[in-house]
Amino acid sequence: MTYEYLDHEADVGIRASGATLEEAIADGARAMFGVMTDINRVGRSVEVPIRCQADDPAALFVECLNELLFQSDVRHLLFADFQVTRLAHTGAGYTLEGVARGEPLDATKHDLWTEVKAATYAGLRYDVEDGRHTLQCVLDV
Amino acid sequence: MGKTIQVTDELRVVQVEPYIWEIPPYGEMRVPGRIYGDRATVEHLVADVKAGKSWNALLQIVNVACLPGIQKASLAMADVHPGYGFPIGGVGAFDFDEGVISMAGVGYDINCGVRTMSTNLTRDEIEPKKEDLANALYCTVPAGLGSTGAIRLNLKEVDKVLEKGAEFSVERGYGFPEDLEYIEERGRIAGADPGAVSMKAKKRQFKQIGTLGSGNHYLEVQWVEKIYAPDVADAYGLFPNQILISIHCGSRGLGHQIGTDYLKVLEAASRKYNIPIRERELVCAPIDSPEGRQYLAAVNCGINCAFANRQAIAHLTRQAFHDALGVRPQEIVTLYEIGHNTAKVEEHEVDGQIKKLVVHRKGATRAFGPGRKEVPAAYREVGQPVLVGGTMGTCSFILHGTKRAMEETFGSALHGAGRTLSRRQAKKRFWSGDVIAALAEQGIVVRAHSKSGVAEEAPGAYKDVEEVVEIMHNAGIIRKVARLRPLICIKG
Numbered sequence: 001m002t003y004e005y006l007d008h009e010a011d012v013g014i015r016a017s018g019a020t021l022e023e024a025i026a027d028g029a030r031a032m033f034g035v036m037t038d039i040n041r042v043g044r045s046v047e048v049p050i051r052c053q054a055d056d057p058a059a060l061f062v063e064c065l066n067e068l069l070f071q072s073d074v075r076h077l078l079f080a081d082f083q084v085t086r087l088a089h090t091g092a093g094y095t096l097e098g099v100a101r102g103e104p105l106d107a108t109k110h111d112l113w114t115e116v117k118a119a120t121y122a123g124l125r126y127d128v129e130d131g132r133h134t135l136q137c138v139l140d141v
Numbered sequence: 142m143g144k145t146i147q148v149t150d151e152l153r154v155v156q157v158e159p160y161i162w163e164i165p166p167y168g169e170m171r172v173p174g175r176i177y178g179d180r181a182t183v184e185h186l187v188a189d190v191k192a193g194k195s196w197n198a199l200l201q202i203v204n205v206a207c208l209p210g211i212q213k214a215s216l217a218m219a220d221v222h223p224g225y226g227f228p229i230g231g232v233g234a235f236d237f238d239e240g241v242i243s244m245a246g247v248g249y250d251i252n253c254g255v256r257t258m259s260t261n262l263t264r265d266e267i268e269p270k271k272e273d274l275a276n277a278l279y280c281t282v283p284a285g286l287g288s289t290g291a292i293r294l295n296l297k298e299v300d301k302v303l304e305k306g307a308e309f310s311v312e313r314g315y316g317f318p319e320d321l322e323y324i325e326e327r328g329r330i331a332g333a334d335p336g337a338v339s340m341k342a343k344k345r346q347f348k349q350i351g352t353l354g355s356g357n358h359y360l361e362v363q364w365v366e367k368i369y370a371p372d373v374a375d376a377y378g379l380f381p382n383q384i385l386i387s388i389h390c391g392s393r394g395l396g397h398q399i400g401t402d403y404l405k406v407l408e409a410a411s412r413k414y415n416i417p418i419r420e421r422e423l424v425c426a427p428i429d430s431p432e433g434r435q436y437l438a439a440v441n442c443g444i445n446c447a448f449a450n451r452q453a454i455a456h457l458t459r460q461a462f463h464d465a466l467g468v469r470p471q472e473i474v475t476l477y478e479i480g481h482n483t484a485k486v487e488e489h490e491v492d493g494q495i496k497k498l499v500v501h502r503k504g505a506t507r508a509f510g511p512g513r514k515e516v517p518a519a520y521r522e523v524g525q526p527v528l529v530g531g532t533m534g535t536c537s538f539i540l541h542g543t544k545r546a547m548e549e550t551f552g553s554a555l556h557g558a559g560r561t562l563s564r565r566q567a568k569k570r571f572w573s574g575d576v577i578a579a580l581a582e583q584g585i586v587v588r589a590h591s592k593s594g595v596a597e598e599a600p601g602a603y604k605d606v607e608e609v610v611e612i613m614h615n616a617g618i619i620r621k622v623a624r625l626r627p628l629i630c631i632k633g
Contacts, residue, residue, distance in 0.1 A: 037286070059408075069401075074345060117356075121420075122422045140397075
């Protein structure tokens with residue numbers, strides 16, 4: 001786990017990183033799950049495929065986070081982990097495929113913290129430095 | 142007067158009245174920025190810029206002033222703090238034919254707002270029974286992450302919710318037709334097109350109607366501690382020690398998904414129509430474009446969804462009062478309901494002309510003054526109620542809109558206290574157990590579905606609501622009617 005939370009007055013900022021863009025996105029997803037619940041108490045019995053696309057890596061990050069929020073909401077799951085299985089960059093932009101792992105939300109078992117409304121473009125950044133990929137955005141909670 | 146604070150080479154803030162500060166236009170600004178605040182308000186905003194904070198409200202006020210078709214000024218209310226694109230506490234009105242509509246001016250919780258209901262009960266009557274009442278409310282009103290509502294909807298029914306708003310809930314037996322008169326737009330805004338809302342958004346609404354959500358959403362049982370304007374209080378049916386109930390929540394997952402869906406649509410539109418936006422979140426489209434019209438139609442759906450939601454929760458609240466205290470549902474009436482994250486088509490006077498505008502209020506409340514046709518007949522002589530929530534354990538206010546608000550802020554005012562600490566800082570500084578114990582000592586019962594949520598919402602993490610209300614009152618934008626204190630707080 002390498003993600004950190006940033007101070008933003010109304011909401012929550014996340015900064016995620018990894019050796020690859022895929023790892024940074026996955027790190028950011030875990031950061032977001034960590035706002036909603038204690039992910040150490042969430043099992044990984046359910047797998048949900050995630051697919052998204054965007055014009056650039058930063059927008060792809062936000063798109064991916066919002067797709068995870070949608071899936072967790074309609075399936076009534078909490079996610080503990082996310083892995084990117086495929087990331088492609090074509091002339092038309094970026095496409096991503098991945099797998100989110102979690103289990104049905106259970107108020108008696110899970111610590112339910114704050115609902116995340118959306119990942120936003122506020123504070124959006126994507127940097128690559130010394131081989132380290134870093135992504136940053138603000139979550140509306 | 143005339144105090145000037147030079148922030149950067151180009152950006153300065155000038156005091157033009159005791160509680161009004163202007164940012165004279167520079168660079169791409171089409172209108173000035175205009176901040177309702179005192180010296181401390183402005184210094185806090187300036188400090189963020191000077192500290193190099195990338196998210197800062199002052200620059201967001203400037204960025205909004207650069208958007209095409211903006212009228213008069215990029216406004217900020219006294220509770221202003223950093224948002225995304227628009228500052229929270231921001232108001233931007235745009236010419237309907239030549240201006241833009243921006244997702245940042247509405248946000249992800251479309252028509253988040255407050256419904257306040259009044260009763261014939263007094264604080265003394267409730268005091269001995271407040272634990273029972275708190276339990277009944279906690280059990281009856283679903284709240285918190287992952288909670289689901291009692292009404293399960295199918296796709297066709299979701300479309301009806303989006304078109305009919307609070308009327309849908311009333312038709313389902315949740316509440317009374319009399320409630321509708323005292324909701325903005327009578328609980329059903331025109332121009333909602335369910336075709337503009339994605340399947341994903343609708344799916345999120347299947348189980349969420351009648352749920353409170355979490356974060357800064359709440360349900361409070363309050364009592365009238367002080368009356369400032371007896372005539373207006375009479376018109377609103379208020380009396381000392383009266384028990385009121387306030388519900389603060391929005392359009393839930395559907396609203397969030399509309400925001401997310403249109404972030405992409407409007408980003409593409411910003412490029413297509415060559416609208417230069419100075420922050421990526423400030424995505425927009427010309428109001429007079431297919432994308433702009435579609436987004437407005439979707440916002441109207443979100444607005445109706447929140448109306449339906451609050452109407453359902455109001456009904457559940459009446460049920461809880463009946464279960465715990467034997468109060469008849471008819472004895473709890475709707476005082477008023479407002480929204481504070483909206484974009485609405487309204488007519489306002491600009492430079493002597495009546496213009497059709499889209500008014501964005503992002504963390505800002507409509508505050509129409511006397512004589513406006515949109516205000517219910519019973520209140521029209523005094524102006525609409527403006528419901529401003531404080532944080533847990535402090536106080537809330539009932540205010541009224543004024544003629545001055547119509548002249549200066551497109552009939553807009555503040556919405557609440559505004560945060561000073563991030564949630565992370567709040568969790569470090571406050572522990573939920575201490576906060577709950579401190580409130581209990583003041584006689585306030587807290588029931589929270591989330592343990593950490595209480596620390597995040599600690600009063601110490603917010604500006605003082607009395608201060609920000611005082612500023613807006615002194616500026617004449619709203620006038621105080623009553624101050625309320627909480628007795629019971631239910632949090633998600």
